[in-house]
Amino acid sequence: MKVRAKKQRIDPEEVVRAAIELLDADGLDQITLRQLASKFGVQPPALYWHFKDKQDLVEDMAQAILKGGGIDEIDLPADTATWAEWLTSVAYSVRRALLSHRDGGRVVAGASFFRARALARLAVLMMVVLNRAGFDSAHSTLGAGTVIDYVWGYVIEEQAGEGPEVDPGDPSVGEEVAFPFSLFDLYGLDAGAFAKDRDKLTADEQFDWGLQLIITGLKSALKEAKRSAAAK
Amino acid sequence: MKVRAKKQRIDPEEVVRAAIELLDADGLDQITLRQLASKFGVQPPALYWHFKDKQDLVEDMAQAILKGGGIDEIDLPADTATWAEWLTSVAYSVRRALLSHRDGGRVVAGASFFRARALARLAVLMMVVLNRAGFDSAHSTLGAGTVIDYVWGYVIEEQAGEGPEVDPGDPSVGEEVAFPFSLFDLYGLDAGAFAKDRDKLTADEQFDWGLQLIITGLKSALKEAKRSAAAK
């Protein structure tokens, strides 16, 4: 039976929880150990008893975010033949988990791969599924990596957009912003219409469309692999 | 005719060049304005006359890296029908540019989209090409974004691997690293073989395979779009 001494003022799990609160309130770049310590009425060096350094804390945050999103509960699909649907739903789950906290994408990206166990576990599961579906080990690895990269990249960009708004109409932002718009004109296109048409799709639909490009590519690659395997 | 006063000790372009030298030597996280200033025998605040703040400098670095990689010289393909090949070669060019300097991926990712003009220009070109190839404006935007995201994500991961090596055989790294390997065992797979098989492919081949997943997906989406357009 684990007994916690009464004098202990801070619990590592509570610290991680508080850090995520700070994350949501102020963003990743604003998290400081000093601020975190003050939340517990403790001096900054006290945290070093429980965490090796700041990076260590961030990796625990990443793990907590993924776990909170249920990523660690994902399991193999019942039927390997449904690998494409499984992969899609997994990608959705990861995106949802990363979106559940401000800068979630950057936090998890900043954690080293192996420490963010939930993600490492998921990557292995994806490899297993792709392998069972018919990809060789090398391409199972690459396929899983491509899907994970896509989700990360998409969410990071999505969350970057949540930051300070830039209004292209604001004259103070100057020529830098106007530049790409003039390029549209150059090719006889309406920049405003492009942006508007894109926003006719929901964020989920936009995410899904890019994801399906990769899934479709995987299906096609799988057919090709099976064909060349049958040929010899 | 622009005359540079003799007393001027620092030239902004030279500062950016020196910053990129520091980048290659020590990595993005180690670049400090103080170190940069000392390279020119100047006090740190002097840089604020030429750059608004550090972010401003980083964006100029991003622009310089892309320009140095010839990204600003890329033009539309002669024949729109070759959009897939053009897109592939553009992706290769961007990857090569980002790889040409340490942490190049992170530098460009850290620059705001519109300030990294070369990249904004490229994004527009990609949209134009996809649009001419037959995608509507919304999907041209999404398709270009997916390709750019993939290149970024891939290169950032590639360059993260250039950092401090982690040897899974080292017992001091402990259970965290061992964890995913034991998962392989759980599903009757050989973790070592997976890593080895992947490394039979060159880095270029690995990059290309993931890229072609997306390109293949785009081709398929285009066919679908044309079919449904013809149907009505």
Added chain:
DNA sequence: ACCTGAACACCGTTCAAGT
């Protein structure tokens, strides 16, 4: 075992003042 106090070695940035 767990935390404090004090300090170290830095940062980016501002701003009055110099030339």
Added chain:
DNA sequence: ACCTGAACACCGTTCAAGT
């Protein structure tokens, strides 16, 4: 116009010392 000097308001981290 371009830069210095001095300072401000912070950081993460170390480490001896306390309890």
